[in-house]
Amino acid sequence: MTRERRLVAAATAVLLVALLGVAVGPGVLANPDADEITRPxxxxxxESPAIDPGATDxxxxxxxxxxxxGHGGNPTENVSVRYRAYDAESxxxxxxxxxxxxxLTGDRSVPLNTTIExxxxxxxxxxxxxxxxxxVVDRDRTQVSGLEALGTAVRFTxxxxxxxxxVSVAAVDADANRTTLSVAASLTNRGAEATDDLRVEVILRQAESNLVAARTSTTAGDIGPGRTADATSELTVPSGYNYYVDAAVYRDGVLVDTARSVANLDPTETIAANETRREVEFEVGDFAGGDDAPERTEAPRATETSMSAPGFGPVVALVALLAAALLAVRRTRS
Structure with missing residues (x-):
């Protein structure tokens, strides 16, 4: 075989190998920048979600x-955004x-607005x-609170x-040992629209025992924008005790705001709204309603000074004194 024929045969073999490579792997001879062009x-x-309240019931x-x-680079398909709401406490x-x-196309950011209930x-x-x-290519978390107050701007003043x-005294029945208290709840509308369908609940709890002595509720009339109005209730409780006065305002059954005050009916003991409770003796019968309530008996108040304590009488005290004297004599002899 001549030299020319060997060169032609070699060139033909190289061409055949190249054609075979193209047939087997079309991307072998492709432009190395092709992936960059098609990559999303x-x-x-x-921007994290900005949250606006909508309709409420x-x-x-x-x-x-x-x-x-946000988007940048080549056009991007098959993009979705999932929103989940988790209870902040549980x-x-x-x-x-x-x-x-x-x-998505171009280097820009696009708005996305959606609602959840x-x-x-x-x-x-x-x-x-x-x-x-x-x-997943990105994620974010945003917290929102105070949803119970949506729909009304009324708060306690x-x-x-x-x-x-x-809190003031409306009447006193000394024979029945009962005092009627008048509780005026001051409400202020901080919104731009008048509000209605407001209910104010008042609960009186005996300070030391936390027993509910009385409770009642009343409705508040329409309160115009920027206006303040009172919702007044009267409650009757046993005299001679101190009480925490708790009030709550509701709209459509949803708790909107709370407030606390005190009623000091015990002249020897006073409490404050944020004060820790103390142990003071009281008669449960005073807080039992109806004609079957047990007769009230006098009991020593916690503020009175007494030499006795539960479980110890004068005999026990005398024995303790004798034991102390014998111990002193023994130490002197030794």
Missing amino acids: GRVSIA GATAELTLHTRI GLLTTETTVDLPT VPREGGYVIETVVFRDGQ RSDAVPPLS
Whole structure:
């Protein structure tokens, strides 16, 4: 075989090998930048969700989530965002929703607005997760609280001049050992609209035992924007004791705000609203309603000085004195 024929045969073999490689692996001779051209772009959470309250009713609240999703690079398909609401105290999943996005293009951020509905109570942790082709590419957590107050801007008045609760004596029945207290709850509307359907519940608890001595509820009339109004209740309790006065305002059955004051009916003992309870003797019969209540008997008050203690009488005290004297004589002789 001549030299020229050997060169032609070698060139033909190289060509055949190249053609075979193209047939077996079409990407062997492809442009190395082709993957870069077809690779999806970057996706992330550009802005955490801003949460706005929407429609509310007695049981649920609607939250609108305003999020911005960032994108950069090549066009990106199959992007979705999942929102989950977890109870802030228990950590239990309350609700979730997923939004599919259209193809993202360019270097920019796009707005994403959606709504979720949660029970109108407590607080929640809102988790935002971004998926691309089913894979998590970014996540974020935002917390929201105070949902029980949505729908009304009425609160107990708190100022140096006007207390939230004003307690006064309305009447005294010395024969029955009963005192009627008048409790005026001051409410202020800090919103821009008038409010109605407000209920104020007042509970009186005997300070030392925490027994509920009386409770009642009343409705508050319409309160205009920026206005303050009183909701007054009267409650009758046994005389001679001190009481914590707890009040709560509800709207559509949802707790909106609470306040506490005191009623000092015991002239020898006084309490404050934030004071720790002390052990003081009291008659349970004073707090039992109806004609079958046991007859009230006098008992020593905790503030009176007494030389006796439960379980110790004068005989025990005399024995203790004799024992001390014998011990002193023994030590002197030794």
